[in-house]
Amino acid sequence: MGLLNALQGFCVIGIVILAGYIAARLRIGGSSAQMVLNRFSFFVCSPCLMFAILSKEPIFDIFHSSIVVAFASAMAVGVIFLIVNRLHFHMDAAHATIGALNSLYLNSNNIGLPIATYILDDPALVAPILVMQQALFTPVGLTVLDMATTGRVSAKEVLKQPFHQPMLIASLLGIAVSVVSAQTGWFVIPDFLYDPIDMIGDAAVPMILMAFGMSLHGTRPMQDRTARQATVTVTVLKNLVMPLVAFLLSYFVMGFRGPTLYACVVLAALPTGQNVYNYAARYNVGTTFARDGILLSTMTSPVVIALVAVLLG
Template identity: 70%
Template sequence: MAGLISAMEGFCVIGIVIAVGYVAARMQIGGPQAQYVLNRLSFFVASPCLMFDILADEKLGEIFHPSIFVAFFSALAVGVIFLILNACFFHLKAPDATIGVLNSLYLNSNNIGLPIATYILGNPALVAPILVMQQAVFTPIGLTVLDATTKGKVSAKTILKQPLHQPLLIGTMLGILVSLLNAKFGFAIVPDYIRNPISMIGASAVPMILMAFGMSLHGTKPMQNKSNRPAIVTVAVLKNVVMPIIAFLLAYFVMGFRGPVLYACVVLAALPTGQNVYNYAARYNVGLTFARDGILVSTVTSPIFIAIIAAILS
């Protein structure tokens, strides 16, 4: 019970930071470009530093834990389900459908996943496989599709160059490389006078993303676009209900996980959609309200389903 209360406190902290962003926008602090600047800084500077800082200290065995297969295939499954439902019912255009897929499968592994892994699961390193999976696989694919669909063209050269345009992926891979070299040489290869500034910049990523998200709420009404409501509700159900069920089935029957590992797989699958999805939507100026409302709904409902999972499996 104490761990569950601590996790709910984590949700409260996140909500307060989002509210600060909303108030700042309402009071016009930072001017009309504040949200745009925060999104750009977090996407290109702070978030890559955060990924590097987290992964550089992780052991490769934790980063590539077998639970990554559960996270990958459960996320892939809900993404495919959304595409099928979109083809049958929603008929969203390709960029918006891509945002819908990311809304369905992208886990908030940083600002919600880390406190939940710490307070409920007792091991913050459990989110490392999710970080790697999302930044090395789903993010490059999603942003490649957004590149192609917003620019109206795609080529092999564009796809091959895509990783060079993904600061988050670059930060992730550099962090893994440093982790590997640290283990090989037996000491930290990056000196503190270089590592500390990276850590300081990385620490600003989550607040900037959350405040930018809060700023996006000012002057708009959630779920105002009636045509998107069915799709928004669908992505929230896929994210908070269907994905944990698939994760349980894969973890229990396919991977043979039991006890804490099984519990961790299901709880982490119930994390809400990451604010990064809104960051990507803002980067390409597509599906902004869809991304925002999907994140908001899944974030509000996620604690309920995590509490249910904790009550059943813990």
């Protein structure tokens, strides 16, 4: 049953991605269509979706103990990459940081939301991961990149990063509304305000998937031969090692079973987040490495998630 649900979910996701790919081939919307969809989703639809979901989610369901698994498994693969780099690749600090982020950073938005929606039946599952990454991993990663590329750290810029993330801001506002609603015993946002936010949020997932489909048109990965081994390494860490670590922690340490165990492992098998490429481009370091790692991880992740569905679903 788990495999069937996963296959049906991937079928839904795949058809929408294919629609975006076909649209790009036919030049529907012009050369800027992907950028427009991505930016509109990032700044408008996805924040509305997260607010709409979290504001009506019971506060104790939002911060489930499974966040411990997500944090520990991400840290584990990041540290493993740094060790492998020290022993084998010998990248400098900036490129090693990109590699570590490629290994641990989950695509909780572009792929995580559709997976949580159509396979796990609960889009709120990605919220704690999104908050963890934007509030913790992003500032730490940018601090290291600042130091490695400029030799100094701009504390102001690092501290400002979370406030530049609409998804994080919307998630925190939704959590605040959930807390207030729990205290008062009734939902504090009137319907005439909540309904349009919810309606706009409903456009987020299809918009994200079509933009991703557009991005696949004309892509030629793995052109940089010198980074191929490192790219394969981060993909193995992200798509195989991280779900395995998540399973071991969930089953033997946290004692999770059933849907909770399944959700922890599926979310750990999400591909690398596209934010990593944005960070690499911002500092002009490891952009090809970041892009290829994201693409290869995204292409292989569905196979891993289907396997998880067979074993645990």
